[in-house]
Amino acid sequence: MTDVAVVGSGPNGLAAAVIMARAGLSVQVFEAGPTAGGGSRTKELLEPGHRYDVCSAVHPMALASPFFRRFELADRIKLTVPEISYAHPLDGGDAGLAYKDLERTVEGLGADGPAFRKLMSPLVRRSEAITELLMSPLIRGYRQPGAALAFGRAALDQGTPLWNTRFTADKAPALLTGVAAHPVGRMPSLPSAGGGLLLALLAHTVGWPVPDGGSQAIADAMVKDLQAHGGELVTDHRVSSLDEVRGARTVLLDVSPRTLLELAGPELPGRYAGALERFRYGNAACKVDFILSGPVPWANREVGRAGTVHLGGRRAELAAAEAQVAAGKHPHKPYVLLSQPSTFDSSRAPAGRHILWTYCHVPAGSTVDMTEAVTAQIERFAPGFRDVVVRSQVTTAADLERYNENYVGGDFGGGAVSLWQMAARPVPAVNPWQTPLPGIYLCSASTPPGPGVHGMGGFHAAGLALRRRHALPMPDLGVNS
Structure with a gap:
C-alpha cells in the first residue's frame, strides 16, 4: 500500500511529493498528461529545435520561494x-x-x-x-x-x-x-x-x-529528486474518482476546487461543497x-x-x-x-x-x-x-x-485574485489545505499563497499532512541531504 498519492504534477503537486518522499514515505504521483510539469512545461514549437514554454517562462520566485x-x-x-x-x-x-x-x-x-x-x-x-x-x-x-x-x-x-x-x-x-x-x-x-x-x-x-532549457527544467529537477527518494511518477493517468487512490493513507490534490468537487462527489459536507461551488475563477x-x-x-x-x-x-x-x-x-x-x-x-x-x-x-x-x-x-x-x-x-x-483543467476558463492563476479570495482560498480556514475528508488535502494554486511557480501550496499542504497524518517533521530538502 502506498503511503501518499499525489494527483497532479504541477509545481505544487511535485513540491508536496518531494517533501513526502524525503520524509521516508512511499509516494505515487498521478499526472493526466504525458509529462510532468503543469504550469512549468516546455515543448517544441511548430518546427524542430524551437522550444517554448507552454505556460510560465520567467520565474521571479525561483530564487525567493x-x-x-x-x-x-x-x-x-x-x-x-x-x-x-x-x-x-x-x-x-x-x-x-x-x-x-x-x-x-x-x-x-x-x-x-x-x-x-x-x-x-x-x-x-x-x-x-x-x-x-x-x-x-x-x-x-x-x-x-x-x-x-x-x-x-x-x-x-x-x-x-x-x-x-x-x-x-x-x-x-x-x-x-x-x-x-x-x-x-x-x-x-x-x-x-x-x-x-x-x-x-x-x-x-x-x-x-530564466531557466536554461525552459521551465521544464524546474519540473524535471523535482521529478529527479522524487525518484531518487523512491517516489514514482505515473503519467497519462487521469484520476477520475477518489476511490482510485483510497489505498493511500494521505492524498494530496493539485487540482482546482471544481475538480475536487468532481472527485469527491457527495462525500463532501454540504457547507464545504457549497463554498467550493461559490469559488470564483478569474x-x-x-x-x-x-x-x-x-x-x-x-x-x-x-x-x-x-x-x-x-x-x-x-x-x-x-x-x-x-x-x-x-x-x-x-x-x-x-x-x-x-x-x-x-x-x-x-x-x-x-x-x-x-x-x-x-x-x-x-x-x-x-x-x-x-x-x-x-x-x-x-x-x-x-x-x-x-x-x-x-x-x-x-x-x-x-x-x-x-x-490543463486547473485553468478553468483559461484562468492560469487558479482562481480570481480578490481580497476575499486571498484570505479565503478556497474557503475561510486556519488550514485551508485540509479538506473535511480524512487524509485528503488540497495543494493547488487555489490554496494560499495563490498563483505562481513557487511550490508553496504543496509545501504547506505536505507539512500539515506530515504533522497530522504521519507525526513526522519537515525533512531537509537540500541537494546533499
Whole structure:
C-alpha cells in the first residue's frame, strides 16, 4: 500500500511529493498528461529545435520561494538572471527599465526616481521577510510586523485611486502598472498592487531568472529528486474518482476546487461543497508564440536586454485595457506580457532563429484569436516586428483549459485574485489545505499563497499532512541531504 498519492504534477503537486518522499514515505504521483510539469512545461514549437514554454517562462520566485530555497533549486539547474528584470516601453522610444540594481533603475526614471526609491527601498530592505510573510498563512503575519507594515503602506499607496499622487511623469508608474497587471483584474486595487509590489521587489533583489532549457527544467529537477527518494511518477493517468487512490493513507490534490468537487462527489459536507461551488475563477489569457528570424527590433534597444517586457503604453492605457477585460470585452490594445528566452539561452532555437513567448488578457472562456492585437502592440514599440515573424501559434483561453483543467476558463492563476479570495482560498480556514475528508488535502494554486511557480501550496499542504497524518517533521530538502 502506498503511503501518499499525489494527483497532479504541477509545481505544487511535485513540491508536496518531494517533501513526502524525503520524509521516508512511499509516494505515487498521478499526472493526466504525458509529462510532468503543469504550469512549468516546455515543448517544441511548430518546427524542430524551437522550444517554448507552454505556460510560465520567467520565474521571479525561483530564487525567493521558501520551498525552492530549501530545495536549493539554483544548485540543481542553471538559472540566468538578466541585468534588466523587466522593461516597459513607451511611445516615442522611451522606456522604463527595472534593473536588478535599484539605484540604476532610479537613475533612469528622472524626476520620479527619488519617489520610486522612497516607495521601493523599504520593501527591498525587507525583501526576505516580506516574501516569507506573503508565502505563509496570514495568521503568521505577526511574526514580521515591520515587514507587514512596510508592505501594507506600499500596497495602499499603489492600490487605491491615489496611486498617481507621488509621480509626475510616465515611466515610473508604467513600470509599476506592468507588474501590477500580472494578476488579471481591475486596477488600481489592493490585490493587484500587492502582487505587483512583490514582483517588483524581487526584480531588485534576486532578479527574475530564466531557466536554461525552459521551465521544464524546474519540473524535471523535482521529478529527479522524487525518484531518487523512491517516489514514482505515473503519467497519462487521469484520476477520475477518489476511490482510485483510497489505498493511500494521505492524498494530496493539485487540482482546482471544481475538480475536487468532481472527485469527491457527495462525500463532501454540504457547507464545504457549497463554498467550493461559490469559488470564483478569474479572467484569462490568450497566448501567442512566435518563431522569429531575428531579435525583436525594439525602438529602444535597451528593452531587448530585459528578460520580461510589459506592453500597453502609459498607466491609464493599461488600466483601461484591464477594465475592458473585467467587463467581458476584448481590448483592441491589450496589455501584453512577453519574453524572448532565446536571447539568454541559445538552446531554445536554432542558429539565426529566436522564439518569442507572449500572452494578453481576455475574458474567461474566450475563443478569440488575439494574434493580430498582440502583433500590433509589439509593432507599436518595435517597428519592423512583422518583418521578422516566421510563424506563430495561438492558444486561446478555451485552449488553455483544454490543456490543463486547473485553468478553468483559461484562468492560469487558479482562481480570481480578490481580497476575499486571498484570505479565503478556497474557503475561510486556519488550514485551508485540509479538506473535511480524512487524509485528503488540497495543494493547488487555489490554496494560499495563490498563483505562481513557487511550490508553496504543496509545501504547506505536505507539512500539515506530515504533522497530522504521519507525526513526522519537515525533512531537509537540500541537494546533499
